[in-house]
Amino acid sequence: MKKVFAVTLGILTAIGGFVDIGDIVANAAVGARYKWALAWVVVVGVIGIVLFAEMAGRVAAVSGRAVFDLIRERLGPRFALANLIGSFFVNLMTLTAEIAGVALALELATDVNYLLWLPVCAFAVWLVIWRVKFETMEDVFGIVGLAMIVVAVTVWRAGPDWGSMFHEASHPSLNSGEGLPTYFYYAIALFGAAMTPYEVFFFSSGAVEEHWTRADLFVNRANVYIGFPLGGLLSLALMSAAALTLAPLDITVEHLGQVALPTTLTLGKLGLATLLIGFFAATFGAALETALSAGYTIAQYFGWQWGKFVRPREAARFHTVVLATIVVAAIIGLSSVDPIKVTEYSLIFSAVALPLTYIPILVVANDPGYMGTKVNSRFSNALGSVYLVIILVAALAAIPLMLATKAGA
Amino acid sequence: MVAIAMAALLTSGACVGSARGEGDYQKKAVATTEHVRSSVRTVQLAIQAADEDDAFGPFLSRVISQAEDDAGSAVNGFDTIQPPTDTSDQLRDDVDQIAADSLDLIAAARIAIRRGDLEGLAGLADLLAQAGDNLEQFGQDHHA
Numbered sequence: 001m002k003k004v005f006a007v008t009l010g011i012l013t014a015i016g017g018f019v020d021i022g023d024i025v026a027n028a029a030v031g032a033r034y035k036w037a038l039a040w041v042v043v044v045g046v047i048g049i050v051l052f053a054e055m056a057g058r059v060a061a062v063s064g065r066a067v068f069d070l071i072r073e074r075l076g077p078r079f080a081l082a083n084l085i086g087s088f089f090v091n092l093m094t095l096t097a098e099i100a101g102v103a104l105a106l107e108l109a110t111d112v113n114y115l116l117w118l119p120v121c122a123f124a125v126w127l128v129i130w131r132v133k134f135e136t137m138e139d140v141f142g143i144v145g146l147a148m149i150v151v152a153v154t155v156w157r158a159g160p161d162w163g164s165m166f167h168e169a170s171h172p173s174l175n176s177g178e179g180l181p182t183y184f185y186y187a188i189a190l191f192g193a194a195m196t197p198y199e200v201f202f203f204s205s206g207a208v209e210e211h212w213t214r215a216d217l218f219v220n221r222a223n224v225y226i227g228f229p230l231g232g233l234l235s236l237a238l239m240s241a242a243a244l245t246l247a248p249l250d251i252t253v254e255h256l257g258q259v260a261l262p263t264t265l266t267l268g269k270l271g272l273a274t275l276l277i278g279f280f281a282a283t284f285g286a287a288l289e290t291a292l293s294a295g296y297t298i299a300q301y302f303g304w305q306w307g308k309f310v311r312p313r314e315a316a317r318f319h320t321v322v323l324a325t326i327v328v329a330a331i332i333g334l335s336s337v338d339p340i341k342v343t344e345y346s347l348i349f350s351a352v353a354l355p356l357t358y359i360p361i362l363v364v365a366n367d368p369g370y371m372g373t374k375v376n377s378r379f380s381n382a383l384g385s386v387y388l389v390i391i392l393v394a395a396l397a398a399i400p401l402m403l404a405t406k407a408g409a
Numbered sequence: 410m411v412a413i414a415m416a417a418l419l420t421s422g423a424c425v426g427s428a429r430g431e432g433d434y435q436k437k438a439v440a441t442t443e444h445v446r447s448s449v450r451t452v453q454l455a456i457q458a459a460d461e462d463d464a465f466g467p468f469l470s471r472v473i474s475q476a477e478d479d480a481g482s483a484v485n486g487f488d489t490i491q492p493p494t495d496t497s498d499q500l501r502d503d504v505d506q507i508a509a510d511s512l513d514l515i516a517a518a519r520i521a522i523r524r525g526d527l528e529g530l531a532g533l534a535d536l537l538a539q540a541g542d543n544l545e546q547f548g549q550d551h552h553a
Contacts, residue, residue, distance in 0.1 A: 111467035249450040250443070250545075254479055257472035261454045268463040276468075 019148050019234045020286035021101030021256075022094065022343045022350075023193045024279065027235045029253040030186050031242030036165055037172035039236060041187045045194025046232035048387050050224050052358055055365040055376065055384075056200040057220035060207035063370045067204040069300040070370060071360040077301075083360065084301045086353040087197045088294060093346035094198060095290040095329040099125060100339030101283035104256045109276050115334060122330035125287045129322055134209045134308040141285035147278035150271055152237040154263040158244050165240065185401040185408045188394050189344065192351030194232070195391075198293040200361060205296040209309050214374070241266075254340060291329075295322035344407060351398040354391045362388065434497045437490055438504045439548050444483035445508045446544035448476035452518050453537050459522065460531050470522050477515045484508045500551070507547055511540045 030038050056067045063070065072080035102125075103117035110117075128137060174183055203223075212220065242253060245262035253259060256279065264272045292308075299306035299318040306318040333339060362384045365376050376384065402408075455472045458464040484505070492501050514537050521529040 108468050108471050109465075111470045245454070249454070249541075250447060251450050251454075252444065252447040254447075255472070255475045257468065257475055258451055260468070261451070261458070261472070264458045264464045264468070265454065265461075268461075269465060272464055272468060 019145070019231055019238075019278075019282045020094070020193075020196075021097050021104070021283050021339075022196070022347050023231075023235055024101075024238060024256065024259055024282070025253065025340055025343050026186075026189050026193050026347055027238035028242040028246070028259040030190060031239035032246035032251055032253045032258075034172075034174070034178075034183065034186065035243040035247050036169035036239065037174065037183070038187055038190055039169040039239060040172065041190040042194065042232050042235045042239070044390070045191050045235075046229055047383075048191075048390070049195050049199060050228045051380065051383055051387060052195070052361055053200055053203050053228060054221065054224045055361050055380065056204040057207050057212070057224060058217060058374060059361070059365055059370065060204040061212040061216050061220055062214055062372065062374045064208065064213070065370075066201070066208050066296060066300055067361055067364060068201055068297050070364045072301055074364050074367060074370070075360055079360070080301055083356040084297055086356045087201065087297055090196070090346060090350045090353045091198050091290050091294050091297070092325060092329060092332075093342060093349060094196065095287060095294065095325060096332045096337075097339060097343040097346050098283050098287035098290055099326070099329055100333045100342065101256070102280060102287060103333075104339060105276055105279035105283060108257055108260065108279075114339070118333050119330060121284075121287070122326050122333075125284065125291055126323055126326050128284075128288060129291060129308070130312065130319070134206070137288060138206070141281055141288065144281035145278065145285050147274050148234050148282055150263060150267065150274040150278060151234060151241055154266045154271065155237050155240045155244065157266050158241070158262070160240065160244055165243075179405075181401055182405045182408055184397065185348075185405045188351050188398050188401060189347040189408070191390075191394050192347040192349075192354065192398070194235070195354055195358075196347075196350045197353055197357040198290050200357060201293045201296055202289040205292070205300075205307070209307050211309070217374070256340075291322050291326050294325040295319070341407075345402075348398050348402050348407075351394045353395075355388070355395050358391055359388060429493075431494055431497055434490065434493055435500060435551055437487060438500050439551050441483050441487040441504055442507065442544045442547050445480045445511050446541055446548070448480035448483075448515060449511050449537055449541045449544065451476040452515050453534065453541065455522075456518060456530055456534050456537070459527055460534070466522065466525065470519070473515065473519045473522055477512070477519055480508070480512055480515060484512065503547070507543060511537075511544065514540055 027042075059065075059067055059070065068080075068083075071083060099118060099122050100114065102121040103114035106112070106117045106121070107114040132140075174180070207216070207220065210216075238259065241262035242259070245265060246253065246258065251258060260272060260275050260279075263275045267274075295318045296306055298304075298321045299315070302317075304317045305315045307315060312319050332342075362376070362381070364370060366381065368375055452473050455464070455469050455476075459469050487504060488501070492498050514533055518530060518533050518537070521527075521533065
């Protein structure tokens with residue numbers, strides 16, 4: 001049982017990172033619009049996040065320090081500050097979207113407007129971070145988030161033509177009237193969703209919270225190799241459910257409720273209830289991750305005491321940053337900004353910030369001063385270099401494509 | 410750069426649209442009917458779920474009212490665009506008419522689900538299917 005719970009950090013990170021409000025909406029929207037023509041992006045994203053999360057976890061286990069902590073030391077305060085600003089901005093947008101996502105899940109269950117739920121959700125996120133132990137938090141939300149597997153059951157029960165699905169995924173083609181810029185805009189949004197920076201900051205800081213050492217390198221690999229592919233599988237399931245039910249009717253996904261319709265029609269009330277629990281747990285877990293990541297990155301940059309492994313009194317500045325970030329995110333969420341739009345834009349800006357996050361991880365994971373004999377293998381470096389090229393192209397193309405396509409309109 | 414792009418996007422929704430010519434206006438008319446059709450089809454699925462007792466009332470109520478909001482804002486957005494020619498005035502009237510018919514049906518669905526009138530809701534299914542087909546036909550007839 002202990003071994004099962006040992007991978008909950010990876011499951012929470014992956015459920016929160018891969019099946020957060022951004023992924024839920026983006027995958028369903030892409031499935032309804034392009035069916036499986038962008039499934040390859042999820043595969044590319046899974047391989048990328050597995051590669052870099054493994055490095056981040058290994059760095060934490062070997063050095064006993066989180067990635068962001070080392071970035072400042074290894075690359076200097078100026079580069080780290082650019083990284084901090086970029087990732088914090090994306091983090092704040094993502095946190096806004098996640099808190100709104102929790103509220104939207106409750107809105108679907110109760111028919112009470114999400115704006116009334118939003119302050120309650122923000123308070124609940126802060127309360128859990130303040131009161132609940134890190135291990136309990138990751139066990140509960142990691143395990144309950146697995147309710148999202150109901151989407152995979154939906155696809156299986158819908159009885160699709162698997163051969164045709166695989167053919168469409170492996171031979172992507174565009175519908176008439178669809179332009180390549182919009183197609184690549186969505187490709188970048190999906191890639192940004194898969195590789196959101198907070199995932200690696202949370203994962204490596206979580207490893208420090210759990211006091212990983214070299215002896216836990218196996219746990220690191222188990223977390224990464226089980227958690228993230230599971231998240232990727234759920235992303236593909238969301239895409240497929242929308243492709244099977246919404247695409248034939250030309251439905252454009254603009255709300256969380258539309259994402260739930262395929263499961264509702266296939267599995268009935270039990271399926272819907274399970275999915276709403278999954279939405280709640282996944283978005284709440286992601287809100288915890290992003291709020292904590294905000295505190296981790298700022299505290300690690302300034303060298304403050306951080307983490308939930310010490311009493312709040314001993315990490316007062318860390319907890320203040322977390323609280324302030326939640327409050328700001330809640331205020332943004334309570335404004336007239338459409339939470340689904342915030343989600344979509346956060347994915348694109350996430351893509352822009354990717355190089356600032358992943359280049360330093362590759363550098364630190366290759367530094368024998370920190371890693372000793374546990375530096376990257378040649379294979380990891382070769383694959384990492386290929387991914388840096390992809391990340392740079394995605395980062396450079398993200399904003400021009402967003403403006404040119406009017407955000408995929 | 411990021412902040413400028415963000416500001417541009419978040420404020421773009423408040424701008425009154427414009428059309429560069431008849432062709433552009435026609436594209437926007439078709440896009441509007443596609444949005445409304447998406448809402449109509451969403452409500453059709455919600456009614457199917459209600460008919461088969463597959464979903465809870467609050468969920469269906471929320472799905473239908475969000476579809477109504479989406480369709481309404483698509484039509485309102487189109488109506489703010491200045492028709493470039495006299496011919497475009499006719500197109501504008503046609504879009505308004507066909508969209509208004511659909512919006513009435515979606516509103517009727519919202520009222521029925523909130524009253525728990527499942528029979529009335531089921532009675533709207535065929536009308537919505539017809540409205541969706543009309544919107545699709547409109548799109549095909551006016552596709553540039």
